[in-house]
Amino acid sequence: MxxxxxxxxxxxxxxxxxxxxxxxxxxxxxxxxxxxxxxxxxxxxxxxxxxxxxxxxxxxxxxxxxxxxxxxxxxxxxxxxxxxxxxxxxxxxxxxxxxxxxxxxxxxxxxxxxxxxxxxxxxxxxxxxxxxxxxxxxxxxxxxxxxxxxxxxxxxxxxxxxxxxxxxxxxxxxxxxxxxxxESSFPDIFWVSPNGSADFIDPDEVSIPSINVSLTRFYHGTQTIHIMHNDMTLQLCCSHLKVRFGISTKFVDYAGSPRLNFVVDATPNLCQVLDACDSLAQRLSVDSGSSSEWRPLVTRNAGFLSSPTVRLNIRTVTDGSVTKWVTEIHGKEFSTSPQKLVFSGLDIAELEALFTPGTYVDAYFCLYPYDYKQNAGIRLVAKKLIVHSN
Missing domain, CATH: 3.30.420.10 (Ribonuclease H-like superfamily/Ribonuclease H)
Known part of the structure:
Protein backbone atom coordinates (compact mmCIF):
# COMPACT_ATOMS: atom_id res chain seq x y z
CA MET A 1 0.00 0.00 0.00
CA GLU A 183 -12.51 36.68 -1.89
CA SER A 184 -9.63 37.40 -4.24
CA SER A 185 -11.58 36.69 -7.42
CA PHE A 186 -14.67 38.68 -6.41
CA PRO A 187 -13.55 41.33 -3.91
CA ASP A 188 -16.73 43.36 -4.43
CA ILE A 189 -18.88 40.42 -3.32
CA PHE A 190 -16.86 38.40 -0.83
CA TRP A 191 -15.29 39.88 2.24
CA VAL A 192 -11.94 39.13 3.83
CA SER A 193 -13.52 39.09 7.29
CA PRO A 194 -17.16 38.34 8.11
CA ASN A 195 -16.84 39.12 11.81
CA GLY A 196 -17.93 42.75 11.79
CA SER A 197 -15.91 45.64 13.14
CA ALA A 198 -14.05 43.53 15.75
CA ASP A 199 -11.30 42.79 13.20
CA PHE A 200 -10.83 46.44 12.21
CA ILE A 201 -8.18 48.54 13.92
CA ASP A 202 -7.68 52.27 14.30
CA PRO A 203 -4.71 53.75 12.41
CA ASP A 204 -3.29 54.82 15.80
CA GLU A 205 -2.97 51.11 16.69
CA VAL A 206 -1.05 50.19 13.54
CA SER A 207 2.67 49.53 13.86
CA ILE A 208 4.21 50.61 10.56
CA PRO A 209 7.10 48.08 10.76
CA SER A 210 4.49 45.32 11.24
CA ILE A 211 2.87 46.01 7.87
CA ASN A 212 3.91 43.52 5.19
CA VAL A 213 2.71 42.54 1.74
CA SER A 214 2.81 39.26 -0.15
CA LEU A 215 1.70 37.84 -3.48
CA THR A 216 -1.12 35.31 -3.47
CA ARG A 217 -1.35 33.20 -6.60
CA PHE A 218 -4.62 31.92 -7.97
CA TYR A 219 -6.16 30.02 -10.86
CA HIS A 220 -4.56 30.40 -14.33
CA GLY A 221 -1.52 32.12 -12.86
CA THR A 222 -3.29 35.27 -11.71
CA GLN A 223 -2.01 36.88 -8.55
CA THR A 224 -2.95 39.61 -6.14
CA ILE A 225 -1.20 41.56 -3.41
CA HIS A 226 -2.24 40.80 0.17
CA ILE A 227 -1.67 43.49 2.83
CA MET A 228 -1.07 42.20 6.36
CA HIS A 229 -0.47 43.62 9.83
CA ASN A 230 0.96 41.33 12.50
CA ASP A 231 0.06 38.29 10.36
CA MET A 232 -3.57 39.41 10.01
CA THR A 233 -5.31 41.03 7.06
CA LEU A 234 -5.10 44.80 7.55
CA GLN A 235 -8.52 46.39 7.93
CA LEU A 236 -9.03 49.90 9.28
CA CYS A 237 -11.67 51.83 11.19
CA CYS A 238 -11.68 55.62 11.31
CA SER A 239 -14.13 57.79 13.21
CA HIS A 240 -15.37 61.27 12.40
CA LEU A 241 -14.06 61.57 8.84
CA LYS A 242 -15.30 64.70 7.10
CA VAL A 243 -16.89 64.23 3.68
CA ARG A 244 -15.15 66.51 1.19
CA PHE A 245 -16.92 65.43 -2.01
CA GLY A 246 -20.20 63.50 -2.09
CA ILE A 247 -21.27 60.43 -4.04
CA SER A 248 -19.62 59.95 -7.43
CA THR A 249 -20.78 57.58 -10.18
CA LYS A 250 -17.95 58.35 -12.58
CA PHE A 251 -16.50 54.83 -12.54
CA VAL A 252 -18.15 51.48 -13.34
CA ASP A 253 -17.26 47.92 -12.32
CA TYR A 254 -16.69 44.83 -14.50
CA ALA A 255 -20.48 44.36 -14.80
CA GLY A 256 -21.04 47.94 -15.97
CA SER A 257 -22.68 49.00 -12.69
CA PRO A 258 -21.69 52.32 -11.11
CA ARG A 259 -18.79 52.11 -8.68
CA LEU A 260 -20.09 54.41 -5.97
CA ASN A 261 -17.56 56.38 -3.96
CA PHE A 262 -17.03 59.57 -2.02
CA VAL A 263 -14.02 61.56 -0.80
CA VAL A 264 -13.13 62.31 2.84
CA ASP A 265 -10.38 64.28 4.54
CA ALA A 266 -7.60 62.00 5.79
CA THR A 267 -6.05 62.33 9.24
CA PRO A 268 -2.23 62.43 9.57
CA ASN A 269 -2.15 58.95 11.18
CA LEU A 270 -4.33 57.48 8.44
CA CYS A 271 -2.08 59.04 5.79
CA GLN A 272 0.99 57.53 7.43
CA VAL A 273 -0.51 54.03 7.40
CA LEU A 274 -1.80 54.29 3.82
CA ASP A 275 1.50 55.73 2.57
CA ALA A 276 3.32 52.74 4.05
CA CYS A 277 0.88 50.32 2.40
CA ASP A 278 1.23 52.16 -0.90
CA SER A 279 5.02 52.05 -0.80
CA LEU A 280 5.24 48.33 0.00
CA ALA A 281 2.52 47.29 -2.45
CA GLN A 282 3.91 49.41 -5.29
CA ARG A 283 7.40 47.98 -4.79
CA LEU A 284 6.02 44.42 -4.84
CA SER A 285 3.94 45.23 -7.92
CA VAL A 286 7.01 46.42 -9.81
CA ASP A 287 9.12 43.49 -8.59
CA SER A 288 6.45 41.06 -9.80
CA GLY A 289 6.69 42.47 -13.34
CA SER A 290 3.76 44.90 -13.52
CA SER A 291 4.21 47.93 -15.78
CA SER A 292 0.94 49.57 -14.77
CA GLU A 293 0.88 53.15 -13.53
CA TRP A 294 0.52 53.21 -9.75
CA ARG A 295 -2.17 55.53 -8.39
CA PRO A 296 -1.46 56.65 -4.80
CA LEU A 297 -4.12 56.24 -2.14
CA VAL A 298 -3.74 59.68 -0.61
CA THR A 299 -4.39 62.77 -2.74
CA ARG A 300 -2.19 65.74 -1.80
CA ASN A 301 -1.20 69.13 -3.15
CA ALA A 302 -4.18 69.42 -5.41
CA GLY A 303 -4.21 73.19 -5.04
CA PHE A 304 -7.88 73.52 -4.18
CA LEU A 305 -7.61 71.03 -1.29
CA SER A 306 -6.59 72.27 2.15
CA SER A 307 -5.76 68.77 3.46
CA PRO A 308 -4.99 65.27 2.14
CA THR A 309 -8.00 63.21 1.04
CA VAL A 310 -8.82 59.58 0.30
CA ARG A 311 -11.61 57.97 -1.70
CA LEU A 312 -13.93 55.45 -0.01
CA ASN A 313 -15.81 52.99 -2.21
CA ILE A 314 -19.29 51.65 -1.46
CA ARG A 315 -19.72 47.97 -2.35
CA THR A 316 -22.33 47.07 -4.93
CA VAL A 317 -23.39 43.68 -6.22
CA THR A 318 -25.35 42.83 -9.35
CA ASP A 319 -27.83 39.95 -9.32
CA GLY A 320 -29.20 39.50 -12.80
CA SER A 321 -30.40 42.94 -13.85
CA VAL A 322 -30.71 44.22 -10.28
CA THR A 323 -27.85 46.11 -8.64
CA LYS A 324 -27.80 46.93 -4.96
CA TRP A 325 -25.23 48.16 -2.49
CA VAL A 326 -24.11 45.81 0.23
CA THR A 327 -22.01 48.13 2.37
CA GLU A 328 -23.84 48.44 5.69
CA ILE A 329 -24.96 52.04 6.13
CA HIS A 330 -26.09 53.29 9.53
CA GLY A 331 -27.43 56.64 10.67
CA LYS A 332 -26.53 58.28 13.97
CA GLU A 333 -28.17 61.27 15.61
CA PHE A 334 -26.30 63.03 18.41
CA SER A 335 -25.80 60.61 21.36
CA THR A 336 -28.18 57.90 20.14
CA SER A 337 -27.00 54.48 19.00
CA PRO A 338 -26.47 54.00 15.25
CA GLN A 339 -29.47 52.56 13.40
CA LYS A 340 -29.09 50.51 10.23
CA LEU A 341 -30.72 52.28 7.29
CA VAL A 342 -32.97 50.37 4.91
CA PHE A 343 -33.10 51.43 1.27
CA SER A 344 -35.75 50.65 -1.30
CA GLY A 345 -33.23 49.83 -4.00
CA LEU A 346 -30.26 51.31 -5.83
CA ASP A 347 -31.49 54.87 -5.44
CA ILE A 348 -28.35 56.94 -5.76
CA ALA A 349 -30.28 60.06 -4.80
CA GLU A 350 -30.79 58.57 -1.33
CA LEU A 351 -27.04 58.20 -0.91
CA GLU A 352 -26.34 61.65 -2.29
CA ALA A 353 -28.65 63.10 0.36
CA LEU A 354 -26.71 61.27 3.09
CA PHE A 355 -23.12 61.87 2.04
CA THR A 356 -23.13 65.61 1.54
CA PRO A 357 -19.95 67.68 1.89
CA GLY A 358 -19.36 68.59 5.51
CA THR A 359 -21.06 65.46 6.86
CA TYR A 360 -19.04 63.27 9.24
CA VAL A 361 -18.84 59.48 8.92
CA ASP A 362 -17.29 56.58 10.83
CA ALA A 363 -15.82 54.14 8.31
CA TYR A 364 -14.80 50.49 8.55
CA PHE A 365 -12.93 49.57 5.38
CA CYS A 366 -10.64 47.03 3.72
CA LEU A 367 -7.69 47.56 1.40
CA TYR A 368 -7.94 45.85 -2.00
CA PRO A 369 -4.93 46.14 -4.34
CA TYR A 370 -5.83 46.11 -8.05
CA ASP A 371 -4.02 46.04 -11.39
CA TYR A 372 -6.39 46.63 -14.29
CA LYS A 373 -5.97 48.16 -17.76
CA GLN A 374 -2.49 49.51 -17.00
CA ASN A 375 -3.64 51.18 -13.79
CA ALA A 376 -2.67 49.80 -10.39
CA GLY A 377 -3.11 50.84 -6.79
CA ILE A 378 -5.14 50.10 -3.67
CA ARG A 379 -8.88 50.59 -3.41
CA LEU A 380 -10.45 51.40 -0.03
CA VAL A 381 -13.76 49.55 0.15
CA ALA A 382 -16.15 50.26 2.99
CA LYS A 383 -17.85 47.39 4.77
CA LYS A 384 -19.70 49.60 7.22
CA LEU A 385 -20.41 53.33 7.31
CA ILE A 386 -22.00 55.32 10.14
CA VAL A 387 -23.31 58.69 8.97
CA HIS A 388 -23.61 61.38 11.63
CA SER A 389 -26.61 63.66 11.50
CA ASN A 390 -25.87 67.32 10.87
Missing amino acids: FSSSDRSQIVVFDVETTVPRPGQGVGILEFGAILVCPRTLVELESYSTLLQPLDLTLISTLSDRSNGINKDAIISSPTFSQIADKVYDILQGRIWAGHNILRFDCPLIREAFVEINRPPPEPKDTIDTLPLLTQRFGRRAGDMKMATLADYFGLGDQTHRSLDDVRMNLEVLKYCATVLFL
Whole structure:
Protein backbone atom coordinates (compact mmCIF):
# COMPACT_ATOMS: atom_id res chain seq x y z
CA MET A 1 0.00 0.00 0.00
CA PHE A 2 2.04 2.98 1.28
CA SER A 3 5.22 1.41 -0.09
CA SER A 4 4.75 3.04 -3.50
CA SER A 5 7.95 4.38 -5.00
CA ASP A 6 6.07 7.58 -5.90
CA ARG A 7 7.13 10.05 -3.21
CA SER A 8 5.38 13.08 -4.67
CA GLN A 9 2.21 12.57 -2.64
CA ILE A 10 1.27 14.54 0.46
CA VAL A 11 1.00 12.57 3.68
CA VAL A 12 -1.31 14.20 6.23
CA PHE A 13 -0.67 12.72 9.66
CA ASP A 14 -1.54 13.18 13.31
CA VAL A 15 -0.56 11.66 16.64
CA GLU A 16 -2.68 11.39 19.77
CA THR A 17 -0.77 11.44 23.06
CA THR A 18 -1.08 11.23 26.80
CA VAL A 19 -1.82 14.49 28.56
CA PRO A 20 1.47 16.27 29.34
CA ARG A 21 2.10 16.43 33.09
CA PRO A 22 4.89 18.13 35.07
CA GLY A 23 7.92 15.88 35.42
CA GLN A 24 6.61 13.34 32.91
CA GLY A 25 7.21 12.76 29.25
CA VAL A 26 4.55 12.39 26.59
CA GLY A 27 3.54 9.00 25.23
CA ILE A 28 2.20 8.48 21.71
CA LEU A 29 -1.12 6.65 21.91
CA GLU A 30 -2.13 6.69 18.25
CA PHE A 31 -0.63 7.37 14.84
CA GLY A 32 -2.78 7.98 11.77
CA ALA A 33 -2.01 9.13 8.23
CA ILE A 34 -3.64 9.53 4.85
CA LEU A 35 -1.92 9.73 1.50
CA VAL A 36 -3.24 12.56 -0.69
CA CYS A 37 -2.80 13.29 -4.38
CA PRO A 38 -1.08 16.71 -4.62
CA ARG A 39 -3.02 17.60 -7.77
CA THR A 40 -6.56 16.71 -6.70
CA LEU A 41 -6.29 16.44 -2.87
CA VAL A 42 -8.09 13.11 -3.17
CA GLU A 43 -7.35 10.58 -0.42
CA LEU A 44 -5.49 7.59 -1.88
CA GLU A 45 -4.66 5.41 1.14
CA SER A 46 -4.90 5.47 4.92
CA TYR A 47 -3.29 3.85 7.94
CA SER A 48 -3.84 4.14 11.69
CA THR A 49 -3.02 2.21 14.83
CA LEU A 50 -3.18 2.64 18.57
CA LEU A 51 0.21 2.42 20.27
CA GLN A 52 1.50 1.18 23.59
CA PRO A 53 4.10 3.60 25.02
CA LEU A 54 7.38 2.14 26.30
CA ASP A 55 6.77 3.79 29.67
CA LEU A 56 3.49 2.27 30.89
CA THR A 57 3.38 4.64 33.85
CA LEU A 58 2.28 7.29 31.35
CA ILE A 59 -1.08 5.52 31.02
CA SER A 60 -1.51 4.66 34.70
CA THR A 61 -3.97 7.51 35.07
CA LEU A 62 -5.48 7.18 31.62
CA SER A 63 -9.25 7.35 31.92
CA ASP A 64 -11.73 6.13 29.37
CA ARG A 65 -12.14 8.69 26.66
CA SER A 66 -15.26 9.23 24.63
CA ASN A 67 -13.20 8.58 21.49
CA GLY A 68 -12.42 4.99 22.48
CA ILE A 69 -8.80 5.43 23.54
CA ASN A 70 -8.63 3.69 26.93
CA LYS A 71 -6.11 1.73 28.98
CA ASP A 72 -7.33 -1.70 27.85
CA ALA A 73 -7.14 -0.76 24.19
CA ILE A 74 -3.65 0.70 24.62
CA ILE A 75 -2.27 -2.32 26.52
CA SER A 76 -3.30 -4.67 23.70
CA SER A 77 -1.77 -2.44 20.99
CA PRO A 78 1.70 -2.72 19.39
CA THR A 79 4.65 -0.63 20.55
CA PHE A 80 6.16 1.99 18.29
CA SER A 81 9.16 -0.24 17.51
CA GLN A 82 6.77 -2.86 16.09
CA ILE A 83 5.26 -0.47 13.57
CA ALA A 84 8.35 1.73 13.01
CA ASP A 85 9.04 0.22 9.57
CA LYS A 86 5.50 1.09 8.46
CA VAL A 87 5.67 4.66 9.81
CA TYR A 88 9.08 5.18 8.21
CA ASP A 89 7.81 3.98 4.83
CA ILE A 90 4.76 6.24 5.06
CA LEU A 91 6.73 9.39 5.92
CA GLN A 92 10.17 9.07 4.34
CA GLY A 93 10.74 11.43 1.41
CA ARG A 94 7.15 12.60 1.15
CA ILE A 95 5.58 15.99 1.77
CA TRP A 96 4.40 16.09 5.38
CA ALA A 97 1.22 17.97 6.26
CA GLY A 98 -0.80 18.52 9.40
CA HIS A 99 -2.02 21.06 11.92
CA ASN A 100 0.70 22.32 14.29
CA ILE A 101 2.98 19.45 13.23
CA LEU A 102 6.19 21.51 13.27
CA ARG A 103 5.93 22.15 17.00
CA PHE A 104 4.15 18.99 18.10
CA ASP A 105 3.80 15.94 15.85
CA CYS A 106 7.13 16.10 13.99
CA PRO A 107 9.31 16.31 17.15
CA LEU A 108 7.36 13.44 18.73
CA ILE A 109 7.88 11.21 15.69
CA ARG A 110 11.59 11.97 15.61
CA GLU A 111 11.92 11.31 19.36
CA ALA A 112 10.10 7.99 18.97
CA PHE A 113 12.66 6.83 16.38
CA VAL A 114 15.58 8.03 18.50
CA GLU A 115 14.22 6.05 21.48
CA ILE A 116 14.50 2.82 19.48
CA ASN A 117 17.93 3.75 18.07
CA ARG A 118 16.77 4.26 14.52
CA PRO A 119 17.26 7.25 12.20
CA PRO A 120 13.99 9.14 11.82
CA PRO A 121 12.33 9.71 8.43
CA GLU A 122 12.88 13.03 6.67
CA PRO A 123 10.28 14.97 4.65
CA LYS A 124 10.63 16.28 1.12
CA ASP A 125 8.85 19.39 2.42
CA THR A 126 6.46 20.32 5.22
CA ILE A 127 3.03 21.99 5.19
CA ASP A 128 1.95 23.09 8.67
CA THR A 129 -1.60 24.36 8.29
CA LEU A 130 -1.58 26.24 11.61
CA PRO A 131 0.88 29.02 10.62
CA LEU A 132 -0.21 28.80 6.99
CA LEU A 133 -3.89 29.44 7.72
CA THR A 134 -3.12 31.97 10.46
CA GLN A 135 -1.20 34.03 7.91
CA ARG A 136 -3.47 33.60 4.90
CA PHE A 137 -6.90 33.20 6.48
CA GLY A 138 -6.33 35.44 9.48
CA ARG A 139 -7.78 34.91 12.93
CA ARG A 140 -11.38 35.26 11.83
CA ALA A 141 -11.87 31.74 13.19
CA GLY A 142 -10.59 32.62 16.65
CA ASP A 143 -7.63 30.69 18.09
CA MET A 144 -7.18 28.71 14.83
CA LYS A 145 -7.20 25.35 16.61
CA MET A 146 -8.60 22.51 14.53
CA ALA A 147 -11.75 22.24 16.66
CA THR A 148 -12.39 25.97 16.27
CA LEU A 149 -11.85 25.89 12.52
CA ALA A 150 -14.14 22.87 12.16
CA ASP A 151 -16.84 24.65 14.13
CA TYR A 152 -16.37 27.79 12.01
CA PHE A 153 -17.08 25.82 8.82
CA GLY A 154 -19.81 23.64 10.36
CA LEU A 155 -17.82 20.41 10.00
CA GLY A 156 -18.85 18.97 13.34
CA ASP A 157 -16.88 18.16 16.49
CA GLN A 158 -13.26 17.11 16.50
CA THR A 159 -13.03 13.49 17.70
CA HIS A 160 -9.33 13.55 18.62
CA ARG A 161 -8.75 10.31 16.74
CA SER A 162 -5.88 10.46 14.30
CA LEU A 163 -7.63 9.48 11.07
CA ASP A 164 -10.70 11.59 11.79
CA ASP A 165 -8.52 14.56 12.63
CA VAL A 166 -6.35 14.38 9.49
CA ARG A 167 -9.45 14.10 7.29
CA MET A 168 -10.97 17.07 9.08
CA ASN A 169 -7.70 18.94 8.60
CA LEU A 170 -7.84 18.33 4.86
CA GLU A 171 -11.47 19.50 4.68
CA VAL A 172 -10.66 22.66 6.63
CA LEU A 173 -7.80 23.38 4.23
CA LYS A 174 -10.13 22.98 1.24
CA TYR A 175 -12.75 25.26 2.79
CA CYS A 176 -10.19 27.95 3.60
CA ALA A 177 -8.69 27.78 0.12
CA THR A 178 -12.14 28.11 -1.47
CA VAL A 179 -13.03 31.15 0.64
CA LEU A 180 -9.69 32.85 -0.11
CA PHE A 181 -10.06 32.11 -3.83
CA LEU A 182 -13.55 33.64 -3.92
CA GLU A 183 -12.51 36.68 -1.89
CA SER A 184 -9.63 37.40 -4.24
CA SER A 185 -11.58 36.69 -7.42
CA PHE A 186 -14.67 38.68 -6.41
CA PRO A 187 -13.55 41.33 -3.91
CA ASP A 188 -16.73 43.36 -4.43
CA ILE A 189 -18.88 40.42 -3.32
CA PHE A 190 -16.86 38.40 -0.83
CA TRP A 191 -15.29 39.88 2.24
CA VAL A 192 -11.94 39.13 3.83
CA SER A 193 -13.52 39.09 7.29
CA PRO A 194 -17.16 38.34 8.11
CA ASN A 195 -16.84 39.12 11.81
CA GLY A 196 -17.93 42.75 11.79
CA SER A 197 -15.91 45.64 13.14
CA ALA A 198 -14.05 43.53 15.75
CA ASP A 199 -11.30 42.79 13.20
CA PHE A 200 -10.83 46.44 12.21
CA ILE A 201 -8.18 48.54 13.92
CA ASP A 202 -7.68 52.27 14.30
CA PRO A 203 -4.71 53.75 12.41
CA ASP A 204 -3.29 54.82 15.80
CA GLU A 205 -2.97 51.11 16.69
CA VAL A 206 -1.05 50.19 13.54
CA SER A 207 2.67 49.53 13.86
CA ILE A 208 4.21 50.61 10.56
CA PRO A 209 7.10 48.08 10.76
CA SER A 210 4.49 45.32 11.24
CA ILE A 211 2.87 46.01 7.87
CA ASN A 212 3.91 43.52 5.19
CA VAL A 213 2.71 42.54 1.74
CA SER A 214 2.81 39.26 -0.15
CA LEU A 215 1.70 37.84 -3.48
CA THR A 216 -1.12 35.31 -3.47
CA ARG A 217 -1.35 33.20 -6.60
CA PHE A 218 -4.62 31.92 -7.97
CA TYR A 219 -6.16 30.02 -10.86
CA HIS A 220 -4.56 30.40 -14.33
CA GLY A 221 -1.52 32.12 -12.86
CA THR A 222 -3.29 35.27 -11.71
CA GLN A 223 -2.01 36.88 -8.55
CA THR A 224 -2.95 39.61 -6.14
CA ILE A 225 -1.20 41.56 -3.41
CA HIS A 226 -2.24 40.80 0.17
CA ILE A 227 -1.67 43.49 2.83
CA MET A 228 -1.07 42.20 6.36
CA HIS A 229 -0.47 43.62 9.83
CA ASN A 230 0.96 41.33 12.50
CA ASP A 231 0.06 38.29 10.36
CA MET A 232 -3.57 39.41 10.01
CA THR A 233 -5.31 41.03 7.06
CA LEU A 234 -5.10 44.80 7.55
CA GLN A 235 -8.52 46.39 7.93
CA LEU A 236 -9.03 49.90 9.28
CA CYS A 237 -11.67 51.83 11.19
CA CYS A 238 -11.68 55.62 11.31
CA SER A 239 -14.13 57.79 13.21
CA HIS A 240 -15.37 61.27 12.40
CA LEU A 241 -14.06 61.57 8.84
CA LYS A 242 -15.30 64.70 7.10
CA VAL A 243 -16.89 64.23 3.68
CA ARG A 244 -15.15 66.51 1.19
CA PHE A 245 -16.92 65.43 -2.01
CA GLY A 246 -20.20 63.50 -2.09
CA ILE A 247 -21.27 60.43 -4.04
CA SER A 248 -19.62 59.95 -7.43
CA THR A 249 -20.78 57.58 -10.18
CA LYS A 250 -17.95 58.35 -12.58
CA PHE A 251 -16.50 54.83 -12.54
CA VAL A 252 -18.15 51.48 -13.34
CA ASP A 253 -17.26 47.92 -12.32
CA TYR A 254 -16.69 44.83 -14.50
CA ALA A 255 -20.48 44.36 -14.80
CA GLY A 256 -21.04 47.94 -15.97
CA SER A 257 -22.68 49.00 -12.69
CA PRO A 258 -21.69 52.32 -11.11
CA ARG A 259 -18.79 52.11 -8.68
CA LEU A 260 -20.09 54.41 -5.97
CA ASN A 261 -17.56 56.38 -3.96
CA PHE A 262 -17.03 59.57 -2.02
CA VAL A 263 -14.02 61.56 -0.80
CA VAL A 264 -13.13 62.31 2.84
CA ASP A 265 -10.38 64.28 4.54
CA ALA A 266 -7.60 62.00 5.79
CA THR A 267 -6.05 62.33 9.24
CA PRO A 268 -2.23 62.43 9.57
CA ASN A 269 -2.15 58.95 11.18
CA LEU A 270 -4.33 57.48 8.44
CA CYS A 271 -2.08 59.04 5.79
CA GLN A 272 0.99 57.53 7.43
CA VAL A 273 -0.51 54.03 7.40
CA LEU A 274 -1.80 54.29 3.82
CA ASP A 275 1.50 55.73 2.57
CA ALA A 276 3.32 52.74 4.05
CA CYS A 277 0.88 50.32 2.40
CA ASP A 278 1.23 52.16 -0.90
CA SER A 279 5.02 52.05 -0.80
CA LEU A 280 5.24 48.33 0.00
CA ALA A 281 2.52 47.29 -2.45
CA GLN A 282 3.91 49.41 -5.29
CA ARG A 283 7.40 47.98 -4.79
CA LEU A 284 6.02 44.42 -4.84
CA SER A 285 3.94 45.23 -7.92
CA VAL A 286 7.01 46.42 -9.81
CA ASP A 287 9.12 43.49 -8.59
CA SER A 288 6.45 41.06 -9.80
CA GLY A 289 6.69 42.47 -13.34
CA SER A 290 3.76 44.90 -13.52
CA SER A 291 4.21 47.93 -15.78
CA SER A 292 0.94 49.57 -14.77
CA GLU A 293 0.88 53.15 -13.53
CA TRP A 294 0.52 53.21 -9.75
CA ARG A 295 -2.17 55.53 -8.39
CA PRO A 296 -1.46 56.65 -4.80
CA LEU A 297 -4.12 56.24 -2.14
CA VAL A 298 -3.74 59.68 -0.61
CA THR A 299 -4.39 62.77 -2.74
CA ARG A 300 -2.19 65.74 -1.80
CA ASN A 301 -1.20 69.13 -3.15
CA ALA A 302 -4.18 69.42 -5.41
CA GLY A 303 -4.21 73.19 -5.04
CA PHE A 304 -7.88 73.52 -4.18
CA LEU A 305 -7.61 71.03 -1.29
CA SER A 306 -6.59 72.27 2.15
CA SER A 307 -5.76 68.77 3.46
CA PRO A 308 -4.99 65.27 2.14
CA THR A 309 -8.00 63.21 1.04
CA VAL A 310 -8.82 59.58 0.30
CA ARG A 311 -11.61 57.97 -1.70
CA LEU A 312 -13.93 55.45 -0.01
CA ASN A 313 -15.81 52.99 -2.21
CA ILE A 314 -19.29 51.65 -1.46
CA ARG A 315 -19.72 47.97 -2.35
CA THR A 316 -22.33 47.07 -4.93
CA VAL A 317 -23.39 43.68 -6.22
CA THR A 318 -25.35 42.83 -9.35
CA ASP A 319 -27.83 39.95 -9.32
CA GLY A 320 -29.20 39.50 -12.80
CA SER A 321 -30.40 42.94 -13.85
CA VAL A 322 -30.71 44.22 -10.28
CA THR A 323 -27.85 46.11 -8.64
CA LYS A 324 -27.80 46.93 -4.96
CA TRP A 325 -25.23 48.16 -2.49
CA VAL A 326 -24.11 45.81 0.23
CA THR A 327 -22.01 48.13 2.37
CA GLU A 328 -23.84 48.44 5.69
CA ILE A 329 -24.96 52.04 6.13
CA HIS A 330 -26.09 53.29 9.53
CA GLY A 331 -27.43 56.64 10.67
CA LYS A 332 -26.53 58.28 13.97
CA GLU A 333 -28.17 61.27 15.61
CA PHE A 334 -26.30 63.03 18.41
CA SER A 335 -25.80 60.61 21.36
CA THR A 336 -28.18 57.90 20.14
CA SER A 337 -27.00 54.48 19.00
CA PRO A 338 -26.47 54.00 15.25
CA GLN A 339 -29.47 52.56 13.40
CA LYS A 340 -29.09 50.51 10.23
CA LEU A 341 -30.72 52.28 7.29
CA VAL A 342 -32.97 50.37 4.91
CA PHE A 343 -33.10 51.43 1.27
CA SER A 344 -35.75 50.65 -1.30
CA GLY A 345 -33.23 49.83 -4.00
CA LEU A 346 -30.26 51.31 -5.83
CA ASP A 347 -31.49 54.87 -5.44
CA ILE A 348 -28.35 56.94 -5.76
CA ALA A 349 -30.28 60.06 -4.80
CA GLU A 350 -30.79 58.57 -1.33
CA LEU A 351 -27.04 58.20 -0.91
CA GLU A 352 -26.34 61.65 -2.29
CA ALA A 353 -28.65 63.10 0.36
CA LEU A 354 -26.71 61.27 3.09
CA PHE A 355 -23.12 61.87 2.04
CA THR A 356 -23.13 65.61 1.54
CA PRO A 357 -19.95 67.68 1.89
CA GLY A 358 -19.36 68.59 5.51
CA THR A 359 -21.06 65.46 6.86
CA TYR A 360 -19.04 63.27 9.24
CA VAL A 361 -18.84 59.48 8.92
CA ASP A 362 -17.29 56.58 10.83
CA ALA A 363 -15.82 54.14 8.31
CA TYR A 364 -14.80 50.49 8.55
CA PHE A 365 -12.93 49.57 5.38
CA CYS A 366 -10.64 47.03 3.72
CA LEU A 367 -7.69 47.56 1.40
CA TYR A 368 -7.94 45.85 -2.00
CA PRO A 369 -4.93 46.14 -4.34
CA TYR A 370 -5.83 46.11 -8.05
CA ASP A 371 -4.02 46.04 -11.39
CA TYR A 372 -6.39 46.63 -14.29
CA LYS A 373 -5.97 48.16 -17.76
CA GLN A 374 -2.49 49.51 -17.00
CA ASN A 375 -3.64 51.18 -13.79
CA ALA A 376 -2.67 49.80 -10.39
CA GLY A 377 -3.11 50.84 -6.79
CA ILE A 378 -5.14 50.10 -3.67
CA ARG A 379 -8.88 50.59 -3.41
CA LEU A 380 -10.45 51.40 -0.03
CA VAL A 381 -13.76 49.55 0.15
CA ALA A 382 -16.15 50.26 2.99
CA LYS A 383 -17.85 47.39 4.77
CA LYS A 384 -19.70 49.60 7.22
CA LEU A 385 -20.41 53.33 7.31
CA ILE A 386 -22.00 55.32 10.14
CA VAL A 387 -23.31 58.69 8.97
CA HIS A 388 -23.61 61.38 11.63
CA SER A 389 -26.61 63.66 11.50
CA ASN A 390 -25.87 67.32 10.87
